[in-house]
Amino acid sequence: MEFLGIYYYWVFVVVLMIGFYAVVAKVNLIKKLIGLSIFQSAVFLLYITMSKVSGGTAPIFNDEITGLLYSNPLPQVLILTAIVVGISTTALGLGIVVRIKEEYGTTEENEIQEIDRR
């Protein structure tokens, strides 16, 4: 069945949308950041998925054994970079939330807007 044959892409899309929903719908800033992390993790899944080659082995080059089928290492390298970027973003976001909590005394978006309007 074609639908099941590409189920890992469905996992990617579903996780992506769960994260996106949290970013858009949650009012609490920390929950928004959690959503953002889930959103980014979904993209990591996409990259990892595409690097898999059926029957492929670890891409370690060896002079003695030839004719092996290797998995594609490049997407994994790319996604290591993207994971670092994601962690930095989350860390910075949490740092900003700490500052917001210090200044406003709350981490709820609607309450912050209420305070600013006054």
Next chain:
Amino acid sequence: MTAPELHLPVLQVVVPMLIAPLIVLLRPQGLAWAATTAASLLSFAIAIQLTTGVLGGHTYQYALGGWEAPFGIALEVNSLSALLLLVLTGASTAALLAGKASLDRQIEAHRQPLFFSAWLLALAGLAGILVAADAFNIFVFMEISSLASYVLVAGGPDRRALPAVFKYLIMGTIGATFYLIGVGLIYMMTGTLSLADMEIRIHEVAEQRPILVAAGFITVGLALKAAVFPLHVWLPNAYTYAPHAVTVFLAACATKVSLFVLLKFDFVVFQHNLLGHDVQFAAFLMPLAVLAILVGSAVAMFESNVKRLFAYSSVAQIGYILLGASMVSYLGLSGGLLHIFNHALSKGTLFLAVMCLSMQYANLQLEHLAGAARRMPWTMAALVVGGLSLIGVPGTAGFVSKWYLLTAALEQGALGMFLIAVIVLGSLMAVVYIWRIIEAAWFTAPAEAPPGAQQMRTEAPTLMLVVTWLAALSNIWFGLVTHVPRELATTAAANLLRHLP
């Protein structure tokens, strides 16, 4: 070409990036600023040297570490990147030179080294986007510059900057992640990340759905980063509550660099490979551009905070740039690219003048600026010059790009008439919102002054004023001597359109 000149593309990134961590160690007062300004000036000099080379018909290719393109990281500087590098490094240098007094007041002394370090990282990241020749490095540099600019925007004393920067962070990250998804899908189909290879290989798989999805993700993601209407909601607050010098820097170039990537992807990679992409591109972005011009200008007309007024005007100006691009014609694209340069000049001048005003006026609401021209005549005169250029009065830089846009619109037949009406209406609305500032500053008596009392003249610091006036005069200079930006913009437009009939 001499050996050092070959390394200029990489130096453009490496110089600010390597100096950034050193800045953190410069604790004595003022030293961090001096080192940052020196690094920024050096970047500006590199950009000028690159531009000279590009104007001489040269395109810089650079293989990092001597590893050639399919395996190594390639850098490329052509006329489009040179145009934006000039804008970027020029804006950073002007903002730093002029902003010393303002930054000293807004950033505590012990946090300054960290702040300036973030400034240089933002500069390095933005420059990196402009010189990178492969899609993934563009993403990495985009994130470096974004993370650094979140820090810059949140660095000021105004606590309202914090929720603004949080929104900026969320939307910026979503934009960048969308871009990453698009790049991933293209990599899946073509097996390459280099834009040049992508351009060739995508042709074989152009009709498959992942490529179409990728085109959508990349366009929307970058439009989010470039604050294209209606994805601009992060911009006004971020610009308004950022430290004044940061607003000068970011307003002149940050969104335009994302726009640069958008144009590069849409024109170089997708345009000639996807069937009907040019029509879809125009049909999708032209209405957004028109709405950006009309809504951005209309909101600016009723806005009472000067910084926020100019921020909404920026949303409108991004609309002009996009309008030029969405005509998908030589003249239109030239006009749009030229507007990147000219808008940076005029908006840079305006925000520099606002920074001067902020030295004397803590509150930048229009009603508090009553009679400002009597107190700060030089500042307000510079603001008027910048405003005229923003409106597009003949003899200023803004006129040249608007003229290109109008000529391009004339080629479009019946639709063109509508576009001309939009451009003219947008300019008229600019007259209104600039006039509101002029009216407040010149023709309204200051409330608190006792009648008959001699108003004190208290101008901004000399260095700040000098830089502001240099920026104001460059608006007039590039309105009269249009050769350099026009040459760069038209060559870049021809280059982007090279595959279209």
